[in-house]
Amino acid sequence: MRIGLVGTGHVARALGAGWSKAGHDVVLGSRSPEERREADELKGFTVVGVGEAGAHGEVVVNATPGTASVDVLREIDAADLAGKVLVDIGVGFTENMDLSDPNYSLGEKIQAAFPEVRVVKTLATVDSVVMTAPESLEGPATIFLSGDDDAAKATTKGLLADLGWPDASQLDLGGIGTARGQEHFALLFMGVARAIGSYEFGIRVVPQRAAS
């Protein structure tokens, strides 16, 4: 599958490497591709402009800082986005970790700004290492999906499986409105990370024991 990753940071690079390894045709989109292409950490990646990344991808992935995401995604031609799956990984926090849009989520904001794409929010509850190496955890963790379009979620589920998230670890929360829950988890994520001294952890939903 052709994947256009928008962003060239930790998350974009981790996902780019993971999906390339799984056999996908991945490009990374930057606002300054000539400059970014020279960066050491981007050796081995195909770095193009944001618009080109959007045109390349059958699936477009937002891996840009949440506060900038809508602006950056507007650099993609509307015709190159229409009908596509847009996987949104960003979290809409300001630099001091205040919620920039407290009773809303970035996922909802992107869906509202680009009504013709089919937004799926996922991978917002783990860091870039765990995103692409869930097997590095002590046991299975849960990864969440939010989106209004079931076919788009099915495509995204396949891409999660390619990163090592088995179907049993994927939990579909429902419509894009549920992206708020994934994004607000960032606050608990930061607390846990400080408490255990590592960003590399997941959370697992532990259901009630079946009645015997």
Added chain:
Amino acid sequence: MRIGLVGTGHVARALGAGWSKAGHDVVLGSRSPEERREADELKGFTVVGVGEAGAHGEVVVNATPGTASVDVLREIDAADLAGKVLVDIGVGFTENMDLSDPNYSLGEKIQAAFPEVRVVKTLATVDSVVMTAPESLEGPATIFLSGDDDAAKATTKGLLADLGWPDASQLDLGGIGTARGQEHFALLFMGVARAIGSYEFGIRVVPQRAAS
């Protein structure tokens, strides 16, 4: 230990029953104790006024709706609160699940309103059944603590152990500022509850496998 639970809802009753069973001397505080005392679901509980519950408790527990909590707690005489541990279980959401105070938490708000009490936020990430029966889950889940006072957190850890949360399941997140993470988790909680069709679940922090 003498525990003054403020509230007479599901959470107050579950905790009251759990701590009574563990041998503590528990009263439940209501703004209308005469009326509430007659309610079927409160049979077997000692229901007193809010001020009396505050006076009774060596530990005072806030189990009232988040939007009302500060007002209700003001009914306790300042002298009856000073220096005490106040365990805060509430979540500050409005009825439509918007965050009433998005870049703040109820725990912080209570600590700011009552600077002489030692607030510990905990149990905000599970429902009342799981709070008092963590062993009903398929496997261990994590319960979080936030608070500025270490001795108050140690007392609270003992009370959590009395409810069935072993020390290994308790994670101290740090100061009361980290209560925001516990409270905002309510949004993901609601998404998961709808997805799995049950409020009765916990989440477990799954760390990275130790390097071999």
